[in-house]
Amino acid sequence: SQKIEQNSEALNIQEGKTATLTCNYTNYSPAYLQWYRQDPGRGPVFLLLIRENEKEKRKERLKVTFDTTLKQSLFHITASQPADSATYLCALDNQGGKLIFGQGTELSVKP
Amino acid sequence: KAGVTQTPRYLIKTRGQQVTLSCSPISGHRSVSWYQQTPGQGLQFLFEYFSETQRNKGNFPGRFSGRQFSNSRSEMNVSTLELGDSALYLCASRDLAEETQYFGPGTRLLVL
Numbered sequence: 001s002q003k004i005e006q007n008s009e010a011l012n013i014q015e016g017k018t019a020t021l022t023c024n025y026t027n028y029s030p031a032y033l034q035w036y037r038q039d040p041g042r043g044p045v046f047l048l049l050i051r052e053n054e055k056e057k058r059k060e061r062l063k064v065t066f067d068t069t070l071k072q073s074l075f076h077i078t079a080s081q082p083a084d085s086a087t088y089l090c091a092l093d094n095q096g097g098k099l100i101f102g103q104g105t106e107l108s109v110k111p
Numbered sequence: 112k113a114g115v116t117q118t119p120r121y122l123i124k125t126r127g128q129q130v131t132l133s134c135s136p137i138s139g140h141r142s143v144s145w146y147q148q149t150p151g152q153g154l155q156f157l158f159e160y161f162s163e164t165q166r167n168k169g170n171f172p173g174r175f176s177g178r179q180f181s182n183s184r185s186e187m188n189v190s191t192l193e194l195g196d197s198a199l200y201l202c203a204s205r206d207l208a209e210e211t212q213y214f215g216p217g218t219r220l221l222v223l
Contacts, residue, residue, distance in 0.1 A: 043115075043201050043214030043217050044154070045214070046212070046213065049211060089154065091154075098144070098159060
C-alpha cells in the first residue's frame with residue numbers, strides 16, 4: 001500500500017542552524033510533492049511545491065529537493081528562527097485534489 | 112482575496128447525533144476538498160468536489176457525505192456520530208490551473 005513517512009515526529013535545533021526534514025514514500029509515483037506548515041489549532045499553510053522533473057526548488061530561506069529514484073524529499077530551512085517552530089507536513093498528489101499527507105515533523109527552534 | 116472560511120469553528124455533539132459543517136472556498140476556486148485530522152491518523156482525505164460533483168473519495172464510511180453548491184460552497188455531513196469522529200475537519204480549495212490547496216482554519220468537532 002502507499003506509504004509516506006516523515007523522518008521524525010520532533011526535531012529540536014538551535015536558532016541560526018539549518019533544519020533538515022525528510023519525507024520518504026513507497027508504492028507511489030507522484031507527479032509532484034508539496035510541503036505545508038501547520039501551527040497549533042490552524043489549517044496547513046502551503047510553502048513549496050516541487051514537480052517530479054525538478055531536482056530542487058528554493059523560496060527565501062526554504063529549499064526542497066526531490067529524488068524520485070530514492071523516493072525521498074528533503075526540506076531545508078536555513079538560518080532558522082524561533083518563529084519557524086511549527087509542524088511541517090509533506091504531501092503527495094494522488095489524483096488531482098486528493099493529497100496524501102505524512103504524519104508531520106514538529107520543529108522547535110530554540111533561541 | 113479572502114481566504115477559505117469554515118463554520119462553525121467549534122462544535123460539541125453527542126454520540127448518535129449528526130452534524131453539518133460548512134466551507135466557503137476562495138473566490139474563483141471551484142474545487143473543494145475535505146480532510147479529517149486526528150492525532151493518531153494525521154491528515155486524511157475525505158472527498159473532493161468540483162462543479163457540484165464528487166470527483167474523489169477517501170476511505171471513510173458512508174456516514175460521511177458531502178455536497179457542493181453552484182456557488183462552490185461545500186458542506187459535509189456526518190451522521191450517527193461516534194466518539195472516534197472527534198477531530199479537526201479541514202476544508203481546502205483549489206484553482207484547477209494550479210496544484211496548491213488552500214486550507215481553511217478548520218472545524219474542531221468533539222463527540223461526547
